[in-house]
Amino acid sequence: MVAHKTSRKNISNLHVPEPLNRPGATPDFSDLHMPDLVSDKTHTLPRPIPLVDAFETEQLASGLVRVLTLDGRAKGPWDPKLDADTLRLGLRNMMLTRSVDKRMFIIQRQGKASFYMKSLGEEAIAVASAMALKDTDMVFPSYRQQGLLLTRGYPLRDLMCQVLSNSGDKLEGKAIPICYSSREKAFYSIGASLGTQMSHAVGWAMACAYKGTDGVSCAFTGEGATAEGDFHYALTFSSTYRAPAIINIVNNQWAISSFQGIAAGESKTFAYRGLGFGLASLRIDGNDFLAVYAAIKWAAERARTGGGATVIEHFTYRKEGHSTSDDPSKYRAKDEPNAWPLGDPVDRLKRHLVLMGEWDDERHEALEKELDTYVLKIYKEAESFGTLTTQTGINPATMFEKVYEDMPEHLRRQRQELGI
Amino acid sequence: MPDQVSQKPKMKQMNMIQAINSALDVKMSQDPDVLVFGEDVGYFGGVFRCTAGLQEKHGLHRCFDAPISEGGIVGTAVGMGAFGLRPVVEIQFADYIYPAFDQICSEAARLRYRSNGDFTAPITIRSPMGGGIHGGTSHSQSPEALFTHIAGIKTVIPSNPYDAKGLLIKAIEDNDPVVFFEPKRLYNGPFSGDPHSPAKNWGGHELGLVPEGHYTIDFEKARIHRAGNDLTILCYGTMVWVAEAAVEATGVDAEIIDLRSLSPLDLDAIVKSVTKTGRCLILHEATRTSGFGAELIAEVQQHCFYALEKPIVRVTGWDTPYPHALEWEYFPGLERCSVAINRIMED
Structure with missing residues (x-):
């Protein structure tokens, strides 16, 4: 238990947790059960067979599964040993996601869309998950996994038209920006009520088992919404019926302005909660493309072979505001995003590829430029269908x-x- | 009377529990995508016995017990429905449906709309409702108006075994989510609203004669329970039978309309009747303020204003929680309904 310094007084016995890094503070992450990043200790956590007894994952739930070292090496038993082409594809998908986010943020600021949510710093989670799953495994995203759609080849113009709520929007402007839906890409309709999709994913997984398919469902929630009843319903039902589901907690440290401790309370880690339900549980470095890929592969195999659900906490950091309506400088230290000790997922995978001799700065810059140009081109096409503020063209x-x-x-x- | 019965069906005398059980059995036999789950519905067959024998007949995977988690029951049903199954879930008492309220209103009801038809939730949520069984605050509520207020779901309340089976099969086959409330006081027999008169059962009752096989009843069609010329009584569920007893007691030539479905609502039948009679009485067991009666009054006054000879009257439960000891003071029973009928018939 850490007593945090805070500028606000509390003259009662009621414990109200506060983060270390409020505005004006020098970023300090000593309260986050962070592994020893210098030594490679965390890269030696064992990788049990996927059908291991759930309770034997305890050290994986309290530790941090990692593959990529900060200097770009792949280490330890969780290394999925992907070939260079696959790694470059992962890098490309993450960079595409980042480029799309950048463009959509700009057009929101130009008043052409009402709202947008970036996934900056969290791209590895959605992209590596989509690459590790089968394309037919239904994903039940929260609102910051647009990388799933982009990785699965959802038409970028359709995605942008949804954000613009124009006549090209497949949803005919019925849903707010970013609440995409694509049955074709096995991407479940995003609501905006937090956590509700978790029990849908378990119901879907139960249906897969009932019908005898080898399908797996893969759900995502932020760490904040693990406090919702729906999260606990999902864990209970997936435990009871041994549902072939993957329950991902994207712990990006911030739920709008509430630091993770508001949802975590005195919990050891978010992954640790899964153990109480008898579910295999992993806490992984969410900024490590290879760790995410390996963990999702492991959990999918466990689910597909009858081992039931896995809870995965992706330990990451939300580098931007919650949405375009948010200003994080009002509640967290300014330098916190850049001080995040687990780095940036794009930089880390890039460094790894460079170290392998399969990538270089020149190619990286060229790809960045290529993607930005492509994204702008598609955006212009999307805008030709109208914008929310000009004319939606929706009947x-x-x-x-x-x-x-x-x-x-x-x-x-x-x-x-x-x-x- | 039968709406869409296949030719010459084999009939059987059933109470409402048996009729509901038969509807589930018929659909489970016809469609492997229909499955039933909820608290205590599996091995035991439900606290009201509506699912008795289904697990034994159709298998553990077709009819099973769920954790005590109404939100989880409806949430997983939504996921199964999106997949393509047709889950029928039981919420043990309507009083316990509130933990599932978010899943019903924000998810089941919205899924088709927000995904523009990409995903749907063809689920049926069954739940016993209403009082008259000494259930007190926690086993007697009639929360139907909370659901009729929500776009995207249908709210259905049968008043007899025949309707219960036909409407439930319709609900299961419907591609939209349906909240199906079962007036528990009617499970074993019609109820006059007078707790001191001997209990009746469905044995020998015309509406207890139910086809053994498959048939459906459309939601859009109200049922004229009793034809009449001088007064229209709009009601559903238990109050249909209280209305019948009150009409008998007062000797008024009233038309009793059993709405059967509140959403969608058969407005045409209502307007036609009130235009004919010029008088309208609305009965429901639920609390009054913002109850479904308010909606009915608004529609009737808008569409029948010039035909009305008297103000529209409603007799309802009081705006209190459902009391235990004073159940019959709360319940809009035979006496209160009779007084209201006599008053509305005064010149």
Whole structure:
């Protein structure tokens, strides 16, 4: 238990946790159960066979599974030993995600979209997950895994039109920006109620088992929403019915302005919660592309071979604000994002490829430029379908559609009342 | 009376529990994607016995017990529905549906809309509702109006075994989420609203004669429970039978409309009847303020204003929690309904 210094007084016995790094502080991460980053101790955590007894994953739930060292080497039993082409594809997918985020942030600031959420610093989690899963494994994302869609080849223009809520939006402007849906890409419709998708993923996994398919569902929640009942429902049901699900907790340290300790309380780690339900549990370096890939592969194999669900805590850092409506300088130390001791996922995979002799700065810069140009080109196409602030081009009659399969009489009357 | 019965069905006398059980059995036999789960529904067959025998007949994987987690039950059902299954889940008492409220309102009801039809939740949520069984605050509630307020779900309440089976099969086959409330006081027989009169059962009752096989009843169609010319009584569930007893007691030539489905609502049947009678009484067991009666009053006054000879009256539960000892003072029973009928019929 650490008593944190805070500028706000507390004259009662009620414990209200505070983070170390409020504005003005020098970033300090000593309270985060951080591994010894200098020695390679954390790279020696064992990789048991996927069908291991869940309780034998205890040290994996309290430690931190890592593959990439900070200087770019791949080390330890969790190294998935991917070939250079696969690694370059992973790098490309992460950089594409980053480039799309950058562009969408700009257009929101230009007033062309109402809202956007970047995934800066967390790209490895979505991209490596998508690459480790089968394309048919249904993913149940939270709102910061756009990398899943991009990795699975979802048309970028469709994604951008969804953010613009224009006539090219496959969802016809029904959902707020970033609440994508694509059954075709096995990407479940994003709501905006936090955590609710977790039990859907378990229901989906139960259905896979019921129908005898080898499908796996893969759900994502932020660490903040692990406090929701839905998270516990998901763990309970996946434990009871041994559902072939992967339950990912993206611990990016911040839930809007609330530091992870508000949801964690005195818990050791978020992954550790899975053990109480008898689920295999891993805490991994979420900025380490190889660790994410290896962990998802392991969990998917466990699920596919009848071992049930795995809880994976991806230990990472949200480098940007929660959304375009947020200003993190109001509640956390300014330098915190750059001081994050586990580095940046793109830089780390790049360094690894360079060290392998399979990549260099020149190619990296060229790729960056190529992706930015491509993203801008596609954006221009997307914008030609309209923007929220100019003209959406969406037929108002569609507002009354898809509420039900068939339009009931009262909605027909209301549509007439609107004069369409 | 039968709406969509296949020709010459084999009929059997059933109470409402047996009719519901039969609906589940018929669908489970027809469609391997139908599965049933909820608290105590598996081996034991449900606290009201609605799922009795289903696990034994169809297997452990088709009808099973769930953790005491209403939010988890509905949440996993939504996921199964999105996959393509047709789960039918039981919430043991409507009073315990609130932990699942978010999953019903924010997820099941919204999934089709927000994904523009990409994902849907064809699930049925069954739950016993209403009082009259000494259930007190926690086993008697009628929360239907909370659900009729939500776009994207349907809310259905049968009043007899025949309707219960046809409506439940319809609900299971419906591609939208349906909240299916079962008035538990009617499980074993109709109820006059007078707790001192001897309990009746469904034996020998016309509406207890139920086809053994498959049939459906459309939600969009209200049922004229009793045709009449001088007063329209709008009601559903238990109150249909209280209305019948009150009409008998007062001797008024009233038309009793059993709404069967509150959402969608058969507005045409309501308007037609009130236009004919010029008087309208609305009955529900649920609390009054913002109850479904308020919606009915708004629709009736808008569509039948010039036909009305008297103000529309509603008789409902009081705006209190459902009391245990004073259940019959709370319940809008035979006496209160009769007084209201007599008053609305005064010139």
